[in-house]
Amino acid sequence: MTEHLPPARPTDASRSADAQALDWFAQFSQQPQAAFDDADFQAWLAVDPDHRAAFERWQADWRRLDTLPDTAVQQLRRQLAADKAADLLGQRAQPRPAPAVQPARPAWSAPLAWLRGCTAAVPRAALAAAVLLVAGGAGRMAWEHWQSRPLFVQDYATGRGQQLNVELPDGSRLRLDTATRVHVALYRQRREVRLPEGQAVFQVHGDADRPFDVLAGSVKVTVVGTQFAVRHTAGSPVQVAVQEGQVRVSAAGPSDAVLLTAGQQVQADGDGRLSAVGAVPPAGIAPWRDGRVSFDNVPLSQALAEFERYGPTRLAVRDPAVAAMRLSGTFDPRRLDNFRKALPKVLPVRLLDPQGGEGAQTLIVAAP
Incomplete structure (x- = not known):
């Protein structure tokens, strides 16, 4: 033959x-x-x-x-x-002598x-x-x-006030919040998404032969098939919260990797140190999907920075004591007028109308 x-x-x-x-x-x-x-x-x-x-x-x-x-x-x-x-x-x-006969x-x-x-x-x-x-x-x-060689490479981004739904060729789905950038690369034996800025929810199509990695700052999240959220914004810890399934979270720092299951979350600071695993209710995972931002005892300055991700607030704080006031609550980032009205009711502050022309900022000051 x-x-x-x-x-x-x-x-x-x-x-x-x-x-x-x-x-x-x-x-x-x-x-x-x-x-x-x-x-x-x-x-x-x-x-x-x-x-x-x-x-x-x-x-x-x-x-x-x-x-x-x-x-x-x-x-x-x-x-x-x-x-x-x-x-x-x-x-x-x-080095060792080669055998007399090689196969x-x-x-x-x-x-x-x-x-x-x-x-x-x-x-x-x-x-x-x-x-x-x-x-x-x-x-x-x-x-x-x-x-x-990647089979698929693509960048996705949203501007202020925008959100974006993406379906990848492998069947996975991404939902990007405002002011978010991701880089997607799908290989034959692995899948990788880099999140340099913003926050996104990942619904990963199960494929045991192709693990799915999300890289955000010093954090690496590895999954096979699950739904979870990752947040990576300037000045804040990287946050990972799991809605379905389980994910493995590792960081560049000395902390050991942790395994998160549904209803759990973890944070990593800029040095790669992981926090203790905490519980998170379903409604607390990426509430921005429903047009909500939630604050739990955060400084007013941090809350204003979050609103700025969705659009210009034209609100300013010059007094450090006012900026440090703690705020809790859930708000619609698309309805800034409601947030303005609520501020004097939930914090001891008042709003000073701008004296300048169009575009001037409203000053938040301590109430007398």
């Missing part, structure tokens, strides 16, 4: 082109033919005839993968992991024939890059290169 083998391995002179072609192929892996409509790709092809040949080799090898039986290549995955572990061990161990290893000239002998099933897409450069360390590099 005649084996259909992949093309001969590129020579040393053409490996640079082959490595560049791998990068292009990974970028257009879902629709390889779409690469030929890309202006940058066309420019790369025009530089050297070897570039087109290298890219076509990747296409040919990918098509060969589609012909493999479903009983594919768990053996290769184990071999790649074993090789990587052996490399790490070799860095720590003393045979599959050569580049026949990787697909060797793979047909494997008995465990593995998704072809996850293995493709490792097959394409299967000889020794090159196989591991291709595997790592393939895994490191």
Whole structure:
């Protein structure tokens, strides 16, 4: 029986082109033919005839993968992991004489024939890059290169007074509050969202093979499938509260990671120190979703800063004693007039109407 083998391995002179072609192929892996409509790709092809040949080799090898039986290549995955572990061990161990006879290893000239002998099933897409450069360390590099390429990357942001609902390709849902920015990157083996500013609620689609990480300041929240809220605003601790399921919260500081379940919350300061786990009622988790901001014994200055996230308040406090007054209550950030009316009723203050023109600030002072 005649084996259909992949093309001969590129020579040393053409490996640079082959490595560049791998990068292009990974970028257009879902629709390889779409690469030929890309202006940058066309420019790369025009530089050297070897570039087109290298890219076509990747296409040919990918098509060969589609012909493999479903009983594919768990053996290769184990071999790649074993090789990587052996490399790490070799860095720590003393050199030892090699055994007289080395076990045979599959050569580049026949990787697909060797793979047909494997008995465990593995998704072809996850293995493709490792097959394409299967000889020794090159196989591991291709595997790592393939895994490191995101499948989806997108930034989302809201302005003052805005909110945004986002559905990600993996089925997860994000709800962004006002003045919030997130960066989303979905990989083959993990999902990551960075929250540099603002607050958001995450409803994560369960996928045990692809953990979902949220990075906010010094805090990392890891989940598989759950619903939780994260807040990261200037001058305040990072806050994590769980509505459904459970999440693991770790920080850059000396604190140990904590596991939160539904109805629990934790905070982390700027140095990465985690607070004690506390209870939070369902209504206290991201109340902004219902058009509410809630304060529990916070300084008036902090409450005003929160209102400013939603829009200009035109309220000012110059007296430190007034700024330090403690405020509790629930308010609608879209109805600042109601907040103005409530202030003199809940705190010993009065409002001085502005004396300037349009845009002048109302001063909050202590009541006589």
